[in-house]
Structure formats: C-alpha cells, structure tokens
Amino acid sequence: MDGIVAIDPDGPDEAFLGWCDVLLASARHGLGALHAGRSPEERRVQLRDPARRALAFATRDEHGDVVGAAWLALPLHDNLRLAVLELAVHPDHRGRGHGRRLLEHAEGLVREAGRDLVVADTQWRAGSEDVHGGFxxxxxxASAQTNLRSSLALPLDRDRLTAVAADHDGDGYVLRTALGGIPDAWVGARALLGRRMSTDVPLGDLQLEEEAWDEERVRADYERIVHAGRTAVDTFAFAADGSVAGYTQTTVTSDPTVVYQQDTLVLREHRGHRLGLRMKAANTLALMDHLAGPATVRTWNAQENAPMLAVNRELGYAEDAAMREWQKELR
Ligand SMILES: CC(C)(COP(=O)(O)OP(=O)(O)OC[C@H]1O[C@@H](n2cnc3c(N)ncnc32)[C@H](O)[C@@H]1OP(=O)(O)O)[C@@H](O)C(=O)NCCC(=O)NCCS
Incomplete structure (x- = not known):
C-alpha cells in the first residue's frame, strides 16, 4: 500500500476540499498570502475539462487529514504521450516522503495510461529562487523552460490606452472585443489561432506537438470558462481583407479583483504592426469597462519571449514571480 487515495470531484467533499486546501496552502506558502489560487469550484471544472482526462489523488497524515495533493491531466485531442502533473505537499508536512509517494504513484498512472512524457512545474517569488527544483x-x-510571471494593476490611464489601441499607420487592421464568449463568426478563426498558438510561442525544450483545435473544441472551451465562474474578454484583430490576424484573451475570475491574461498571438504573417500591444490595450480598456474597481491582471511568459515581455512592460506589467517547467521521459 502506498497510502494513496483517489480524489473524485463528485465524491465526498471532505477529501476533495482537503485536496483543494493543500494545493492552495502550498501555492500561498511559495507565492505569498495574497496569492489567488483556484477555488474548489474552479478545481472541479478543471478536473472535468472534456479536453483532458484528469486523475487526482492525495496522501493523508496519521490523523487522516489530506496533506499531499496531486493530479495528472492527460490531453485527449493531441499530445497523446503527455501527462501534465501538479503536485504539492502541505508546507507543514514536507520532508516526510509524501512528495515521493505522490510522484511515484503519478508516474505509475502515466505508464498505465500508455504515456511516457511528464511535465510538471515549480514556482517562486521574484527575488527568491527555485527552491523546489531540487525535488x-x-x-x-530536466528543466525545459523558465517563465516569468508579471502583474498589471488596474485601472490604467484610459487616454493612454485609447491612443495605444488606435495607433496605426493606415494598415487597415480592425480590433474587435467580445465579452463572455465570441460570436459564431469568429469560432473558425479561433480554432486556427488555437492550433498556431500551441507552436508559434517559444517552447524551450518542451516536447509539445501542435494542438488539434476544431470548432467543437473552441465551443467547449468557452463553456468551460463559464462553468468555472469566469468571464472571458477576447480581442481579435482582423486584416483589411477580413482574415484573422491575432487575438488576446483575458478571463475575469469569480473574484473580480483577479484577472488572468491567457493567450496572445499575432500570426507570423501579420507581425510588425504593433498588433500585440494594440490588442492588449483594447482588451485592457474592455476589462476596465467591465470591472467595478481595482484589479490585478496576471500573465506568464517564457523568459526568452522578448517581444511579448516588451509589450507587457510597455503596458505597465511588472515581473513578480517565476515558474519553471520540468520534463521527464519515462522509460
Ligand atoms: C517539492 C515537494 C513536493 C516535496 O515534497 P516532500 O514531501 O517534502 O518530499 P519528500 O519528503 O517525499 O522527499 C523525497 C526526496 O526528495 C528530496 N527533496 C525534497 N524537496 C527537495 C528540494 N527542495 N530540493 C532537493 N531535494 C528535495 C528529499 O530530500 C528526498 O530525497 P531522498 O529520497 O534522497 O531522501 C514540496 O516541497 C512541495 O509541495 N513544494 C511546492 C510544490 C512544488 O514545487 N511541487 C513540485 C512539482 S515537481
């Protein structure tokens, strides 16, 4: 017996809530007391994402309390070798073998599922160091990629954002923003962007394949965002001939002071028109219209993604944490 208990998002609340608590306590311990983790409702939606098979499990201490938590996400549309692992031990229970038991169990499940590539991450605050990387x-x-986390405090100056969003040289691009989902007419474009987003961004040493996005997956993804209690704010850029040039998406969580910057992509053939910055400025204006008060927008970018980091700094983002992705091929 490895003392592992399976966690079912539809199962008894005690075990599931204990599992959520461990993930949150661990993240706050590393990233600060105000770190916004996922609520149990968001975790449930995450575990039920139809695009991935999720396997969640935990360890308990001698009193029966959940003290170690982990889950694997097995993509179902593409990347069929891959398992993405999140694993954490409650800060008060580290150094007692929980991490090892969870990791060995996770790798066993990956093998059983016929997969052989595991990706996991470690995170730390700016000014600190990657203390968990040693595990x-x-x-x-092996370290496969390092990402910087940056945060932007809203509101920003509207006039400046409006000027940035409008900045163009008569190049004919048009920006459009949608709240709470996108019009049907954009769904095909969003599928193309999803495919390209998965490989057009720097991937470091990560052995990731292009993701398979079709209209059905796009619609399911927007439903998932709604079920997680989030509001998606999408800004798309269209070229003069009506073809899509890029998009950026933020999601407002059920706590309206916490916003996540998700994908931003300008298709290669449309780069060089400041569309990344213009789309983000337009998106930020829409966010400020939607939000009642101050908020923080968070984003993660590969440290080698100089163009995206430059756009973020120009908007006002400041780096405040880092995340490293680790990769292992199972033999
Ligand atoms: C990293 C973490 C999961 C370790 O959990 P833990 O229960 O303390 O680990 P264990 O007690 O099972 O340790 C197992 C082995 O890893 C080693 N280890 C644990 N943390 C380590 C660290 N930060 N650096 C180097 N080695 C470490 C232990 O010394 C032990 O080695 P041994 O087998 O040679 O005795 C825990 O610190 C944590 O939750 N961190 C935050 C989340 C995180 O970063 N997860 C890692 C995802 S890869």
Missing amino acids: ARRFGY
Missing part, C-alpha cells in the same frame, strides 16, 4: 531534479526531471 524535480532528484527524480530525474
């Missing part, structure tokens, strides 16, 4: 390395994981 990943201890078990044969």
Whole structure:
C-alpha cells in the first residue's frame, strides 16, 4: 500500500476540499498570502475539462487529514504521450516522503495510461529562487523552460490606452472585443489561432506537438470558462481583407479583483504592426469597462519571449514571480 487515495470531484467533499486546501496552502506558502489560487469550484471544472482526462489523488497524515495533493491531466485531442502533473505537499508536512509517494504513484498512472512524457512545474517569488527544483531534479526531471510571471494593476490611464489601441499607420487592421464568449463568426478563426498558438510561442525544450483545435473544441472551451465562474474578454484583430490576424484573451475570475491574461498571438504573417500591444490595450480598456474597481491582471511568459515581455512592460506589467517547467521521459 502506498497510502494513496483517489480524489473524485463528485465524491465526498471532505477529501476533495482537503485536496483543494493543500494545493492552495502550498501555492500561498511559495507565492505569498495574497496569492489567488483556484477555488474548489474552479478545481472541479478543471478536473472535468472534456479536453483532458484528469486523475487526482492525495496522501493523508496519521490523523487522516489530506496533506499531499496531486493530479495528472492527460490531453485527449493531441499530445497523446503527455501527462501534465501538479503536485504539492502541505508546507507543514514536507520532508516526510509524501512528495515521493505522490510522484511515484503519478508516474505509475502515466505508464498505465500508455504515456511516457511528464511535465510538471515549480514556482517562486521574484527575488527568491527555485527552491523546489531540487525535488524535480532528484527524480530525474530536466528543466525545459523558465517563465516569468508579471502583474498589471488596474485601472490604467484610459487616454493612454485609447491612443495605444488606435495607433496605426493606415494598415487597415480592425480590433474587435467580445465579452463572455465570441460570436459564431469568429469560432473558425479561433480554432486556427488555437492550433498556431500551441507552436508559434517559444517552447524551450518542451516536447509539445501542435494542438488539434476544431470548432467543437473552441465551443467547449468557452463553456468551460463559464462553468468555472469566469468571464472571458477576447480581442481579435482582423486584416483589411477580413482574415484573422491575432487575438488576446483575458478571463475575469469569480473574484473580480483577479484577472488572468491567457493567450496572445499575432500570426507570423501579420507581425510588425504593433498588433500585440494594440490588442492588449483594447482588451485592457474592455476589462476596465467591465470591472467595478481595482484589479490585478496576471500573465506568464517564457523568459526568452522578448517581444511579448516588451509589450507587457510597455503596458505597465511588472515581473513578480517565476515558474519553471520540468520534463521527464519515462522509460
Ligand atoms: C517539492 C515537494 C513536493 C516535496 O515534497 P516532500 O514531501 O517534502 O518530499 P519528500 O519528503 O517525499 O522527499 C523525497 C526526496 O526528495 C528530496 N527533496 C525534497 N524537496 C527537495 C528540494 N527542495 N530540493 C532537493 N531535494 C528535495 C528529499 O530530500 C528526498 O530525497 P531522498 O529520497 O534522497 O531522501 C514540496 O516541497 C512541495 O509541495 N513544494 C511546492 C510544490 C512544488 O514545487 N511541487 C513540485 C512539482 S515537481
């Protein structure tokens, strides 16, 4: 017996809520007391995402309390070798073998599922260092990519944003923003952007394949966002001939002071027109219209993604944490 208990998002609340608590306590311990983690409702939706098979499990201490938590996401549309792992031990229970038991169990499940590539991450505050990376390395994981987390405090100056969003040289691009989902007419374009987003961004050493996006997956993804209690704010750029040039998406969580910057992509053939900055400025204006008061927008970018980091700094983002992705091929 490895003392592992399976976690079912539809099962008894005690085990599931204990599992959510461990993930949140661990994240706050590393990233600060005000770190916004996922609520249990968001975790439920995450575990039920139809695009991935989720396997969640936990360890308990001698009193029966959940103290270690992990889950694997197995993509179902593409990347069929891959399992993405999130694993954390409650800060008060570290150094007692929970991490090892969870990791060994996770790798066993990955093998059973016929997969052989595991990706996990470690995170730390700016000014600190990757204290948990040693655990990943201890078990044969190699550093595959380092990402910087940046935050933007809203509101920003409207006039400046309006000027940035409008900045163009008569190049004919048009920006459009949609709240709470996108019009049907954009769904095909969003599928193309989803495919390209998965490989047009720097991937470091991550062995990721292009993602398979079709209209059905796009619609399911917007439904997932609604079920998670979030509001999507999408800004698309269209070229003069009506073809899509890029998009950016933010999602407002059920706590309206916490916003996540999701994808931003300008298709290669449309780069060089400041569309990344213009779309983000337009999106930020829409966010400010939607939000009642101050909020923080968070984003993660590969540290080698200089153009995106430059756009973010120009908007006002400041780096405040980092995340490293670790990869292991199981033999
Ligand atoms: C990293 C983490 C999961 C370790 O959990 P833990 O229960 O303390 O780990 P264990 O007690 O099972 O340790 C297992 C082995 O890893 C080693 N280890 C644990 N943390 C380590 C670290 N930060 N650096 C180097 N080695 C570490 C232990 O010394 C032990 O080695 P041994 O087998 O040679 O004795 C825990 O600190 C944590 O939750 N961190 C925050 C979330 C995170 O970063 N997750 C990692 C995802 S890869």
